[in-house]
Amino acid sequence: MFEAPAHALIDALAAALREHYGVLAVDLLLADYELNVLCPVIGVAEPVPVTGSAAGQVFVDRRAIVTEGPEGVRLLLPAAARGDAAGVLILDLEARPGPSELDELVFLATALGHDLRAADSVTDRYRNARRRTALTVAAEMQWHLLPGRSCRKPEFALAGQLEPAYSVCGDNFDWAAEDDHLVLTVTNGHGTGIEASLLTVLAVTAMRNARLASPRISDHAALADQAVYAQHAGRRHLSSLLLRFDLDTGMVAAVDAGSPMVLRLRGAELTQVNLEAQLPLGMFESTVYVEQTFRAEPGDRLIVLSDGVHESPYGNQRYTEQGRLRQTLVGTRRLPPAEAVRAVLADHNVFRQGVPLDDDAAIVVVDWAGRQQP
Numbered sequence: 001m002f003e004a005p006a007h008a009l010i011d012a013l014a015a016a017l018r019e020h021y022g023v024l025a026v027d028l029l030l031a032d033y034e035l036n037v038l039c040p041v042i043g044v045a046e047p048v049p050v051t052g053s054a055a056g057q058v059f060v061d062r063r064a065i066v067t068e069g070p071e072g073v074r075l076l077l078p079a080a081a082r083g084d085a086a087g088v089l090i091l092d093l094e095a096r097p098g099p100s101e102l103d104e105l106v107f108l109a110t111a112l113g114h115d116l117r118a119a120d121s122v123t124d125r126y127r128n129a130r131r132r133t134a135l136t137v138a139a140e141m142q143w144h145l146l147p148g149r150s151c152r153k154p155e156f157a158l159a160g161q162l163e164p165a166y167s168v169c170g171d172n173f174d175w176a177a178e179d180d181h182l183v184l185t186v187t188n189g190h191g192t193g194i195e196a197s198l199l200t201v202l203a204v205t206a207m208r209n210a211r212l213a214s215p216r217i218s219d220h221a222a223l224a225d226q227a228v229y230a231q232h233a234g235r236r237h238l239s240s241l242l243l244r245f246d247l248d249t250g251m252v253a254a255v256d257a258g259s260p261m262v263l264r265l266r267g268a269e270l271t272q273v274n275l276e277a278q279l280p281l282g283m284f285e286s287t288v289y290v291e292q293t294f295r296a297e298p299g300d301r302l303i304v305l306s307d308g309v310h311e312s313p314y315g316n317q318r319y320t321e322q323g324r325l326r327q328t329l330v331g332t333r334r335l336p337p338a339e340a341v342r343a344v345l346a347d348h349n350v351f352r353q354g355v356p357l358d359d360d361a362a363i364v365v366v367d368w369a370g371r372q373q374p
Contacts, residue, residue: 001040003030003235004257005123005126006119006122006125007119007121007122007123008116009112009116009119010026010041010044010112011026011249011254012043013108013112014016014026015138016107017091017108018286019092020182021091021093021097021101021104022093022106023088023092023093024072024092024093025091026042026089026090026091026092027040027042027043027045027089027090027091028040028041028042028079028087028088028090028112029041029047029055029059029088029090030084030086030087030090030116030129030130031048031049031050031085031087031130032130032131032132033130033131033132033135033143033163033165033166033306034052034132034163034165034166034341035050035149035341036049036050036051037049037050037132037374038050038053038059038087038088039056039129039130039132039269040102040129041126041129047132049351050342054067054076055076055088055090055282056126056203057080058076058078059078059083059087059088059222060086060336060338060339061078061118061273061336062078062080062085063078063101063220064076064077064078064106064109066096066102068096071092072092072093072094072095073093073094073095074091074092074093074094074099074205075089075091075092075097075105075358076088076089077089077090077106077109078109078110079109079110079112079113079116079353080110080113081113081116081117081148082151082153082345083147083150083151083152083153083157084113084117084149084150084151084152085113085149085150085338085371086113086117086126087116089108089109089112091105094148097183097259097312098185102133103173104199106310110341110360111268114232115147117148118330120144123324132165132198132351133166133281134166135166135176136169137169137194138167138168138169138170138194138196138197139166139167139168139197140171140359141158141166141170141197141198141201141292142161142166142168142169142170142171142200143198144161145148145172145174145200145201145204146162146172146173146174147174147176147201149161149176149338150337150338150351151175151177151303151356153177153182153247153372154233154369154372155182155243155245155247155365155367155368155369155370156182156247156366156367156368156369157218157336157337157369158164158175158184158337158364158365158367159336159337159338159340159341159363159364159365160173160186160188160341160362160363160364160365161341161342162343162361162362163308163357163361163362164349164356164357164360164361168360169189169191169193169194169196169197169360170187170188170189170191170193170196170197170238170360171186171188171189171198171201171306171360171361172185172186172187172188172200172202172204172362173185173186173187173304173362173364174187174204174207174208176208176211179247180246180247180248181215181244181245181246181247182243182244182245182247183211183220183242183243183245184218184241184242184243184244184304184364184366185204185207185234185240185242186197186201186204186219186241186260186304186306186362186364187204187238187239187240187241187260187306187362188238188239188240188258188259188260188306188307189238189360190236190237190239190280190361191236191240195236196360199228199232199236199238199282200226200238202228202231203224203227203228203240203281203282204224205227205239206223206224206226206227206228207220207221207223207224207240207242207289208218209223210222210223210271211219212226215244215289216253216267216288216291216314217242217243217244217254217255218288218290218291219252220242220255221240221242221255221278221281221287221289223255224240224281225279225282225286225287225289226283226285226286226332227282228281228282228288229282229283229284229285231282232282232283234282234283236282237280237281237282237283238258238280238281238282239257239258239259239260239280239281239307240257240258240260240280240281240306241255241256241258241262241275242254242255242347243261243262244277245296245368247371248371248373249295249299249367250295250296250297250370251293251294251296252294252295252296253291253292253293253295254273254275254291254292254293254294255278255289255290256275256276256277256278256292257278257280257281257289257290258277258278258280258306258307259311259330260280260304260305260306260307260362261304261305261310262275262300262302262303262304262305263303263305263332264296264300264301264303264326265298265300265301265302265303265329265330265331266297266299267299268330268333269325270329273294273302275292276288276290276292283335290314294296296368297368297370298368298369299368299369300367300368301333301337301340301362301365301366301367301368302365302366302368303329303344303363303365303366304362304363305362305363305366306360306361306362307359307364308357308359308360308361308362309325309344309348309361309362309363310325311359318346319351324351326346328343328344328347329344331343332344337366337367338365338367338371339365340365341363341365344363344365345361345363345373348361
């Protein structure tokens, strides 16, 4: 499997599973860009809905399911890399595998999840399987820019999503997880189409460049501000929220350069984290950004929303009015971050009565556990 060409990765794995484990049939289901269905890579089967299916449960929970029936045993195994689920590996066998054999198959599915991430840089096969319709060029740029859609370490679990998935322009989220800290940014793009995407690519790339030179997120914001201003001389700008979590203490350094909103669920109490609004990136030359701090306590859930979510209008109402957003966030508290993101966006769609978004929407959910002290 590990020596197979990228496009033939799943085929090589299927052949090895048939030879060494007596597997009768193999399929791989990959999540589409909207996270609504799981799309088959092998064969011509119909996509499987994430909601209400066994495969969807495996994808959401990252836990294997074994089912038995008259036709044999079916294993549904999560294909995930460091908490970022790509899809579900499905294996049909004549008999239920023993504990050690099951552990080996789970390990192989996890290895497949890691290999799929690497394969995407070499082949289009798996990206093509995941899309149910064509992406716009701007959306293609945004999805390539993402570090993933979820990440998990002992100290935290996070997940994010962009909408409208197949035509998103400028909204973005980014992160880097290190031994002692997590940096998270959520960017609210400005404008439409490729111009918006190019602006976001410039800002996110500048912030990534700054991460390698300085631990201070105020420096990250300043470099991105300079890069955008140098290119557009103040004619174009964009908003971004930058957060740096200390994994030992839970202290969070924050720079609010615009409109993304931070909410905190502590128990059943939902409050907004009030940050000083500073200038958007690229509005003026050589803007000085100041870090603020707050503390994340073990058990906290932080939700970051771009204005496409919290300012989204339908008729004369906004999603934040009449407690709609609050009710949804509190009601999804027990769901893991990836499923909570899906649930919020699904309710957001219900609120709009299916009317397409007229602005990009980004949401990131972070569950904070903190580091256990020796």
